[in-house]
Amino acid sequence: MPDSLDQLDARLLAFAQARDWERFHSPKNLAMALAGEAGELLEHFQWLSEQQSAALSPEQTRLVALEMADILIYLIRLSQRLGVDLIAAVEEKMAINETRFPVDPEGLAAEDEPRRA
Incomplete structure (x- = not known):
């Protein structure tokens, strides 16, 4: 399991290359996917009060964490493609x-x- 941004970066790049996804991972496509995942994160909080949003159940927190992971994955991939x-x-x-x-x-x-x- 990666414990640094550099290790995560390398793992994500290897994952994409092994599946020949580099051809699909243009900066435009990655930015669009990132925006979509941010929308999916928002869905978990839609219609919740401030108090409810700060008191998620363990299962809700797990689902939010997975959406956050998707966002980080696309953000790192975008940084790779742009050299940021x-x-x-x-x-x-x-x-x-x-x-x-x-x-x-x-x-x-x-x-x-x-x-x-």
């Missing part, structure tokens, strides 16, 4: 967010409402 270092991209984005959304001296976000990264 995901860790470096996250580091860059976090540096941008730290500047855009500073913390006040009391440790609270400077803005009242959470914003998307």
